[in-house]
Amino acid sequence: MSTTRRQFLKIAGLSVFGLGASTALDAADAVAKDMPGAKYEVGGKHLAAKRWAMVIDTRKLESREDYARIIDACHKVHNVPSIPTKQEIKWIWTDKYDRVFTDDMSQHLSPAVREKDYLLLCNHCENPPCVRVCPTKATFKRADGIVVMDYHRCIGCRFCMAGCPYGARSFNFGDPRPYLKEVNPAFPTRMRGVVEKCTFCSERLEVGLLPACVEASNGAILFGDLDDPNSPVRKALAENFSIRRKPSIGTQPGVYYIV
Template sequence: MRRRDFLKIAGLGFISGLFLSSVSFSFKPTRRVRWGITIDVLQCKKNRDCKVCIEACHEIHNVPDVPDPKEKVMWIWTSTFEKAFENELGPLVKETRGSDPVLLLCNHCENPPCVKVCPTGATWKREDGIVMMDYHRCIGCRYCMAACPYGSRSFNWKDNRRYIKKLNYDFPVRTKGVVEKCNLCEERISKNLLPRCVEACPYGALTFGNLNDFQSSPSRLLRERLSIVRKPHLGTLPNVFYLL
């Protein structure tokens, strides 16, 4: 074979390879599962002092009840409407509904900024959308805490195991110096159970399911009712929706 021919064939092969690979990228099959949660803000408003879901979650996940507010570890917690949706609400809404309680947890964003910044891959996004944490790989640099626009991540500023009220032996405890957050109960989902917060809510204010499934309860509710997410303009695409 002449050099010229060889170069021709090699060039053609290279270009067609590029073309094929780009085609295969654009035809990526859509994800089957995308877990999501809806929270009915009106239900939470009716039962203002209810903390059942928070206690249930923190109990099974060995989340310590740290007395110092600066060092609190929280997987799910409450705030008010005007604080959590500070820039999304107009002044009138703030006046009338600003003090409504609102439940906050990790949004398990489609585009999670915390995952991008982690220098060790200790936090990553699973195929089904759950943003996971590896407590054994985390070096405690807290870059993810700076990157999360929702304050969903907590750091163990000291050995917090002494603040766990009742130890659940089926779930790991965390040592000092690592970051932790809501795991969307991946340990329960794998056993076909609902996340603990959804299951525990006595008023059915929370639903959980596959957003890619037309029939799932969150999909249905999101079609029927108006919903908002936190800081939508950031493009993180949260998977936790607030029904108004």
């Protein structure tokens, strides 16, 4: 088989292009290795678990101040703006029994239980529908069970909000920064057009601190490893009757309520 000049040039051209491309990729790799943030190291003080979970002992929360203290602690540390419209942002908030436990409407609940406020937040599900539907992996589940967001990758399609059965997600319809009274410089503020939600304080666990709401709850909210029988959450669950939100849909929420 004879090779024409034309075929030879084609093959030669392709080879040169291939070689050039692979060297360029190698060079890019080498540069990337030296960039800040290219290596991740776990800090010495970090708290670790196989499956982080939360138990809210609703019996220990009574006054309006109890809830306000917890909510403020979270919203302040995470720069959550207070926007007074339907386009609000909230990571942790309260509502009444029939709105929190929508599929458990006993007709004759005790008035105390019915009228009480309950804390709501992201459930950090075992099978999170939000993670399933996200088209860019901007929201993902970590090995320790925490469902987190990458605000820089989120395209703002809001599929996760349609997917979340718990209404735990908020979207920055506009720029959130004008609605912040004070900014905590230790945590990033968000830009308009991305979705956000509770992170189980993954950034605090990293430095050995418990979540802000847990810390502010005076023992009413417990936090620990669901896979460890000796953890405070497992002990509380073993000793008390607890419920979760919408158990029938198979998401396996990581937030338990002792009622």
